[in-house]
Amino acid sequence: MADFERRFRLDVPSSTENLAMIRDFVGKIAKQAGLAESDVTMLELAVDEACANVIEHAYGADETKEVVVRVRLDNDCIEIQIVDTGKGFDPGSVEQSDLKKLVEERRSGGLGMRLMKLVMDEVEYQMKPGERNELRMIKRLKKP
């Protein structure tokens, strides 16, 4: 088991204005964990996508609500947990159309979730709409 563990937490009002702060928070921890520059960027991107979804969809841009970002770092991985109390959604209902189809239909939906799944090793949702929705994402640290 991991003999090293650090935990971090950021609570921010639900506003897209705070996405930069969220990226910065996660990016600094990822750098501290020794992730390569390109992996840091991808981790920031995954968290940005997840939080943007919460802010715009779960909370419908209600700035009185709060987005909670928790990061747990150990020897093996970075685990991100994003928690909201918004309306939630069915992750299985988000269509993963290919890019050409999206463009033909003049849509761009589902791209954020696709990016999260492409850049993280694990992406898992637990939804209790209006009570507690939780997204857990894991990025494994590469062994030297």
Add this chain to the structure above:
Amino acid sequence: MANSFAIQAFDQGDITVLALDGFLDAHTAPEFEEAIQKEITAGRHRIIVNCEKLSYISSAGLGVFMSFIEEIREAGGDIKICSVIPKVRQVFDILGFQSLFEIVDDVPQAVARFESASQGG
């Protein structure tokens, strides 16, 4: 912490160059959307997006490119993307953006692509 983002538009004949600067995310994407809409409304459908100073892009920014491209191509124009830094290029590449958009090294090359397209009919 502010999400710094700015767009500068330059006309080069019938081509518009939109130079993006800073962070393009869900907060700043509406500004980019507005800039492209403005060109379409003005009947200008040949657009080069210069990403030289673009430090970051998320799906909200990518979505702007995707939502306008059909309309622009139907009007005989195109969006060409140039001068993308590796960090941003990485995001384009993982989604397969190069299959939808022409991504070239710099503005002169993007202009040349538009010109060769005109000559080719």
